Amino acid sequence: MQKTKTLLITSILILTSLFSGCAPEKKELYIYNWSDYINESLVKRFEDENNCKIILDYFDSNETMYAKLKAGAAGYDIVFPSGYMVNVMEKEGLLLKLDHTKIPNLKNLDEKYTPFSLDENQEVSVPYMISNTGIGYLKSKAGDNFEPSWNIFANSKHRGRMTMLNDMREAIGAALKYLGYSINTTNIMELESAKKVLIGWKHNLAKFEADQYKNGLVSQEFYFSQGYSGDIYQVMSENKDIGYAIPKEGTTLASDNMVILKTAKNTELAYKFINFMLDGKVAAENIEYIYYLAPNKEAYQYLSDEIKGNPAILMPDEILKKCEAMSDLGEKNELYSKIWDEVKAAK
């Protein structure tokens, strides 16, 4: 009895090892990205064209991703960090210096937007998507003559029904922009006046909210919310009353980027993937799907009229001039933390 059992188990083991050995060895590419941030049919197409397998893993903040990589998570080939995080990762020596001859499609990048990437010459990173911060609002509450300005938060008529981002750089940045200052200022006087403006706005806010504001707009809980373009475009289909606008004073632009890690196992395939994402048609399909702007000159011609005519995705030049990218302030970050604490505690 015992013997037959052992025999049975061994034969099963042998059989399974035989079958698993039969499958052809496919090359694998490990990608670490934000969730809902890529058109997955494009991933499938790349897999088919290159006879490989892509494994997608997701993170919800730059810090989570960075902490995981620093803790020794190996095996990822391509990661999608935001601008400041590219700086941090490069300083820590995690990123591969890019060989531009392997990414011929780099020529498609739109020079109007590349300055918003902190790595302007794509030495270690390639811009993936440009996002901006603006105001999501209910058209029925804003009225027909709505002129988007950050000062909407000063309107006490909507007290308790507006939100700003629970992010010190974005919230203080909006007040700085309203006053005509740079969002990266370290001038104490400018920060102090921004603090006063922000405290005034705070009294009209329902809360500082970084995530749930989109559902609040859908359920008409909030009338005006400072939010990220892609977030608000994604919920527009759920409530036709939702609009999105970029304040006339300008706003923050952020570039998310593709980087190859030094520890990548399959750099050739990683280069191929980045080059694939930079193809005009592919980038256009990606824009249509996630509603963020891929800074790709060749892509614009393939976009639908709906996206082309949208000033919040393809921004008019006069507003674009007033926009800035957030830079990592390093130790000067403390200035902002202090102001933020004071704003939060203010009566």
Add this chain to the structure above:
Amino acid sequence: MNNLMMIMNLKKSGIMKFKISNEIKLSLPSLLWLLVFFMIPTVIVVLISFKNPDPFGGIGVGWSINGFSDIMNSYFAVILWRTVKLSLLTTIICLLLAMPVAIYMAKADAKIQNLLLLLIVIPFWTNFLIRIYAWKTVLHPEGFLKKIFFTFGLVPENGSLLYNEGAVLLVLVYAYLPFAILPLYTAIEKFDFRLIEAARDLGSGAVRSFVKIFLPGISQGIISAVMVVFIPALGSYVIPDMVGGPDGEMLGNKIAQMVFIDRNLPKGSALSTLLILAVILPGLIRIFIKKSNLTEAIARHKRPKVMQ
């Protein structure tokens, strides 16, 4: 006679020995669990609070008390006061609401008792977050309740029942009420109500016998209820985050901000350390009360013997 006593003593000590070693063996797994997942992390948090931060959100080199001195300013006092105030109010309201429920349950028939216990436990079958989310729907500014309040002129049309301190307090009370009812119920169930009858027979008024006889009789239950409500309320994070407004932050939210947004681990750890101290303090008081109660009980127990 003497031999018999000796044998009995031997047996007794044998039993005692067996008991002690078994006790240690039985509690070893939970002690280990506490050591690995509670004691060691707590010590790590305390240690980090004395380190320097590095600009990348990690832990820098060298030791300092900057983490503590940075949080000792006026805005910290505002949030500390709000946290303590909301936790105290939650505790008091929970106790006031739980007391009649617990008394009713303790005095009810076994059948009703079981039914009520079940009713109290059933909400726990739903995830905590979902229950808090439900409150967001109940208090929604376009919701039914808001509309009723508006008809009676209690809130302005554009106003909201959510995102203020009152909403935080309401949901805190909702979340911790069962934790106040259960220990009170167990204490009251053991309470001998004939003592109250005796007090009334001896001429004590209703209020007096409630305060002098009933409350001291269930003091252990009250202390437990206070502990299981006040301590977790101090560390609230999710509730003020979800239903609180721009003025609804509590210490838990501040710690989260320091860790996730400011990327300053030592500062967050310093605040956590203060919170841990604040939590341990009532615990120590509790142990102290228990000890003095025990010595009192022993003294009481001894006295009649002496009299005999």
